Amino acid sequence: MNRHLISAGDLSRDDALLILDTAEELSQVADRPIRKLPTLRGRTVVNLFYEDSTRTRISFEAAAKRLSADVINFSAKGSSVAKGESLKDTALTLEAMGADAVVIRHQASGAPHRLSHWVRGSVVNAGDGTHEHPTQALLDAFTMRRRLGRLDGLRVAIVGDVLHSRVARSNVLLLRTLGADVTLVAPPTLLPVAVSSWPCEVSYDFSATLPKTDVVMMLRVQAERMSAAYFPTVREYSRRYGLDATRLALLPDHAIVMHPGPMNRGVEIAAEVADSPRSTIVEQVANGVSVRMAVLYLLLGGAELATTEVSR
Amino acid sequence: MTHALQPGTADGAGPPAENAAAEVAGTAGATAADPAAGDPAMANPATSDGRSEPLQVDKEPPPAGKTVLVADEIGRALTRVAHEILERTNGAEDVVLLGIPTRGVPLARRLAARLTKVEGRAVPSGSLDITMYRDDLRLRPARTLGHTVVPASGIDDKIVVLVDDVLYSGRTVRAALDALSDLGRPRAVQLAVLVDRGHRELPIRADYVGKNLPTSQRELVQVQLTETDGQDAVILSTEADR
Numbered sequence A: 001m002n003r004h005l006i007s008a009g010d011l012s013r014d015d016a017l018l019i020l021d022t023a024e025e026l027s028q029v030a031d032r033p034i035r036k037l038p039t040l041r042g043r044t045v046v047n048l049f050y051e052d053s054t055r056t057r058i059s060f061e062a063a064a065k066r067l068s069a070d071v072i073n074f075s076a077k078g079s080s081v082a083k084g085e086s087l088k089d090t091a092l093t094l095e096a097m098g099a100d101a102v103v104i105r106h107q108a109s110g111a112p113h114r115l116s117h118w119v120r121g122s123v124v125n126a127g128d129g130t131h132e133h134p135t136q137a138l139l140d141a142f143t144m145r146r147r148l149g150r151l152d153g154l155r156v157a158i159v160g161d162v163l164h165s166r167v168a169r170s171n172v173l174l175l176r177t178l179g180a181d182v183t184l185v186a187p188p189t190l191l192p193v194a195v196s197s198w199p200c201e202v203s204y205d206f207s208a209t210l211p212k213t214d215v216v217m218m219l220r221v222q223a224e225r226m227s228a229a230y231f232p233t234v235r236e237y238s239r240r241y242g243l244d245a246t247r248l249a250l251l252p253d254h255a256i257v258m259h260p261g262p263m264n265r266g267v268e269i270a271a272e273v274a275d276s277p278r279s280t281i282v283e284q285v286a287n288g289v290s291v292r293m294a295v296l297y298l299l300l301g302g303a304e305l306a307t308t309e310v311s312r
Numbered sequence B: 001m002t003h004a005l006q007p008g009t010a011d012g013a014g015p016p017a018e019n020a021a022a023e024v025a026g027t028a029g030a031t032a033a034d035p036a037a038g039d040p041a042m043a044n045p046a047t048s049d050g051r052s053e054p055l056q057v058d059k060e061p062p063p064a065g066k067t068v069l070v071a072d073e074i075g076r077a078l079t080r081v082a083h084e085i086l087e088r089t090n091g092a093e094d095v096v097l098l099g100i101p102t103r104g105v106p107l108a109r110r111l112a113a114r115l116t117k118v119e120g121r122a123v124p125s126g127s128l129d130i131t132m133y134r135d136d137l138r139l140r141p142a143r144t145l146g147h148t149v150v151p152a153s154g155i156d157d158k159i160v161v162l163v164d165d166v167l168y169s170g171r172t173v174r175a176a177l178d179a180l181s182d183l184g185r186p187r188a189v190q191l192a193v194l195v196d197r198g199h200r201e202l203p204i205r206a207d208y209v210g211k212n213l214p215t216s217q218r219e220l221v222q223v224q225l226t227e228t229d230g231q232d233a234v235i236l237s238t239e240a241d242r
Helices: A013-031 A055-066 A087-096 A111-116 A134-148 A166-177 A193-197 A206-212 A234-241 A281-300 B007-038 B040-048 B053-059 B071-088 B104-119 B171-183
Strands: A044-049 A070-075 A101-106 A122-128 A155-159 A181-185 A201-203 A215-218 A256-258 B066-070 B095-099 B125-127 B159-167 B188-196 B208-212 B220-224 B233-237
Touching: A013 A134, A013 A166, A013 A281, A044 A055, A044 A087, A055 A070, A055 A101, A055 A122, A055 A134, A055 A281, A087 A101, A087 A111, A101 A111, A101 A281, A111 A122, A122 A134, A122 A281, A134 A166, A134 A215, A134 A256, A134 A281, A155 A166, A155 A206, A166 A181, A181 A206, A201 A206, A256 A281, B066 B071, B066 B208, B071 B104, B071 B188, B071 B208, B071 B233, B095 B104, B104 B125, B104 B159, B104 B188, B159 B171, B159 B220, B171 B188, B188 B220
Parallel strands: A044 A070, A044 A101, A101 A122, A155 A181, A155 A215, A181 A201, A215 A256, B095 B125, B095 B159, B159 B188, B188 B208
Antiparallel strands: B066 B233, B220 B233
């Protein structure tokens, strides 16, 4: 495995399966009386969050703490970033504090990649702009494998705001590596220009895609990233690309409904669908901790790589 | 495996076992390849892509080292250990056997089967992965985790018998004790091993020993079990054999 986790595309099939298998073992820890392992004692994990996040930050924090690592939380609000400090200077500060891993979320695509050249520890991408969110893709794959027992040949539809979604890109790359067939479903305005080069199918007709789908992954409409009118009205979007009870009935009986959260109930997903037994949304959050534990263990648990491979 | 914890042999402890597995696979491959070797039409495609499989099989070295326990002796040792467990635990009442992966797990299962047969009541067995509790994690790349399976009855207030193949430095057992304390609070913890080869680095001893095997630290003790290696044997080899 690489020393950093920047893109889901960097993972080989073996790497990805190792992470999923490790997460499977580590998920048992949640059921124990003592939910802690001593493995990363004395290691420091910094959560560097330039963007608002609840579940990802808490999930990484819980994962690091369950492995006994020390966690330093850093959010851009109320820190020296508000005073104008650059990413590089912040990175050098973290370096001086001896961070073994930096979990970074940043509004700019590529920020984790830049950071990986400035720090000695491992860099884990927790979402960069509209680029990638590899641990989300891993936890989605983990959830699919748990619910449906396999990933090979699974038919996955990723629906909604693909253009602004880092989750979609990471999922397409990872699911392809793991042998699943992905179909993106979105209005043409919400698909990236280069989508034809992605290893997946594209459809504009949600209802026609549903009957031949094992997993429906709904994406949030990211209004905060939208600088132009991508669709006429929210109601029209919801009618054409929202998952409601009528559309849910079109799915095969075994199919599951996923959402990376946070949800806009009533926009991309109806409340009754989000709360139905086929929805894995709460499960995804729990699985996120196991998957992030696996990633941190595999990156930090073994021999120190830092001395042999110092960048710059 | 206990002996893998010894830093000096840590690197050597894995490969021979893998070799042994490759050996078994290699032999199977040879028999499968034999008809093909006799048929020139079949043999040609194999050599055309640069791989001459029959030759590779011939090059495999014979199993190195001396067999110190054969299948029957392993069986008898386990039967004796099972009876000792029954004696010391009042008929295996409240006993839970937990094997340490990889080879402790099938050994625990075999002991449980013997206890069940003698006492006529089911004795639960499971497995306890100790990877996350090892003290040498930072000496090697991150290891793959094994399974931890605790029987439904739990371990609280039970007599837990840890089962491993080889007792060497004692570091595996130390890690297992830590792992156990995170899972619950047994009434007592005991240790059963198939082979005790000495050279302890911690104040740990086994309660039940299949075979005491005085060794030099240069030697390698390798336990093979049908479940994991295709045959039952304990093999003692030296570095020169490898």
